[in-house]
Amino acid sequence: MQIKKFKAKNFSKALEDVKKELGDNALILNTRSLGDGSSSSSANAVEVTVAIDRVEDKDKPKEKFEREETDIVLENPTAQRQEANLEPLAKETDADLKSLLFTLLSQTDRAKALGLKDHQIELYKKIVDNGVSERIAAKIFEKINTEGLMGKKSDRITDNLSARELLAKIVKCSGPIQLNPGYPKVVALVGPTGVGKTTTIAKLAADFSIRQKKKVALISLDTYRIGAADQLRVYGDIMRIPVEVASNAREYRKLLHKFSDMDVIFVDTMGKCHKDETYASRLNEVLRKSGPVEIHLTLSASLQERVLEETFNQFSPLKINKVLFTKLDEGLVFGTLINLALHTQLPLSYFTNGQRVPEDIETASKDKVIRLIFNLNQDKVGV
Ligand SMILES: Nc1nc2c(ncn2[C@@H]2O[C@H](COP(=O)(O)OP(=O)(O)O)[C@@H](O)[C@H]2O)c(=O)[nH]1
Numbered sequence: 001m002q003i004k005k006f007k008a009k010n011f012s013k014a015l016e017d018v019k020k021e022l023g024d025n026a027l028i029l030n031t032r033s034l035g036d037g038s039s040s041s042s043a044n045a046v047e048v049t050v051a052i053d054r055v056e057d058k059d060k061p062k063e064k065f066e067r068e069e070t071d072i073v074l075e076n077p078t079a080q081r082q083e084a085n086l087e088p089l090a091k092e093t094d095a096d097l098k099s100l101l102f103t104l105l106s107q108t109d110r111a112k113a114l115g116l117k118d119h120q121i122e123l124y125k126k127i128v129d130n131g132v133s134e135r136i137a138a139k140i141f142e143k144i145n146t147e148g149l150m151g152k153k154s155d156r157i158t159d160n161l162s163a164r165e166l167l168a169k170i171v172k173c174s175g176p177i178q179l180n181p182g183y184p185k186v187v188a189l190v191g192p193t194g195v196g197k198t199t200t201i202a203k204l205a206a207d208f209s210i211r212q213k214k215k216v217a218l219i220s221l222d223t224y225r226i227g228a229a230d231q232l233r234v235y236g237d238i239m240r241i242p243v244e245v246a247s248n249a250r251e252y253r254k255l256l257h258k259f260s261d262m263d264v265i266f267v268d269t270m271g272k273c274h275k276d277e278t279y280a281s282r283l284n285e286v287l288r289k290s291g292p293v294e295i296h297l298t299l300s301a302s303l304q305e306r307v308l309e310e311t312f313n314q315f316s317p318l319k320i321n322k323v324l325f326t327k328l329d330e331g332l333v334f335g336t337l338i339n340l341a342l343h344t345q346l347p348l349s350y351f352t353n354g355q356r357v358p359e360d361i362e363t364a365s366k367d368k369v370i371r372l373i374f375n376l377n378q379d380k381v382g383v
């Protein structure tokens with residue numbers, strides 16, 4: 001790989017020179033103005049630095065500049081999972097350097113280097129600024145540009161719709177909790193302290209008991225004996241539904257037996273410290289080994305992606321079934337929902353978006369995720 005500088009009167013002339021000499025495959029690393037930028041200051045007022053594979057005879061066909069490839073196969077969940085560990089596909093020594101340079105570029109230059117058309121760069125930025133990983137965004141545009149989605153030509157509106165469609169494919173939603181015929185459905189919420197598990201259980205319990213007229217019981221699994229079940233008791237008293245506390249597997253199984261004529265049993269969990277590495281496996285002992293249970297990992301949309309991934313990893317000994325996102329009202333970026341969906345390969349169950357019990361909860365939907373990422377409000381369907 002070589003680095004080459006081009007000086008010219010202005011950027012468009014410099015880019016014209018780059019294109020003339022190196023074709024479309026040069027990667028713009030940097031641009032800067034020389035002198036004070038006034039037209040009279042210097043004949044060569046700007047400088048554009050580019051990276052190229054090697055200087056070629058311009059009449060020869062140019063080799064394609066290899067950029068960091070991001071091959072998320074959107075239709076294939078197994079492949080998605082594998083690709084989640086993004087390894088730069090360094091086929092040759094040069095590739096390492098290229099990928100390093102690629103990460104040093106500005107977001108716009110990276111978008112350009114990915115071959116995005118001008119009207120796509122704005123859309124790319126919008127998606128990435130809202131937290132969708134660049135790896136996913138790059139793959140989306142690669143698909144748009146290679147497959148001509150929807151059989152239409154690429155323009156701002158078509159590409160916007162295609163991007164939404166492709167992003168939506170990554171997210172899976174489970175729909176509301178399905179009850180069992182004739183025996184209780186057991187649903188446990190696990191997750192870090194403070195994400196909103198107890199509040200969410202109160203919302204769900206209200207929905208099933210008051211709106212759907214089902215028989216609901218609540219169990220607080222207080223394995224640390226810290227007496228934190230009071231909050232749940234208050235909700236139980238208001239809704240007139242039974243609340244019990246279990247401190248160990250034996251007590252928990254007794255309660256499951258006691259509530260065997262219920263339609264649904266919600267299990268609230270609490271842990272003093274989720275850094276405790278044995279926590280998830282201890283919960284597993286109690287929850288999984290006591291009969292069928294649907295475990296919803298409860299995560300707050302206001303947490304950073306790194307924390308969300310770490311939490312998911314910490315809780316994965318539990319064999320989580322679904323992910324429930326709380327505090328959407330406090331989230332700043334929502335691309336994390338897509339990134340995490342790809343990382344975990346788990347369906348989303350519910351979203352909560354406020355502290356009000358029972359109102360602030362809804363069944364998770366792809367549509368909502370896309371509206372959040374594209375900043376579209378409820379009834380605005382345009383682009
Ligand atoms: N803004 C907002 N706050 C929430 C939401 N859900 C729960 N909370 C608040 O988060 C705090 C912790 O909730 P709690 O249910 O006790 O969390 P837990 O420790 O996971 O059981 C409380 O102040 C709740 O009112 C939500 O969707 N949005």
Ligand SMILES: [Mg+2]
Pocket residue numbers: 197198199268269270
């Ligand atoms: Mg709680």
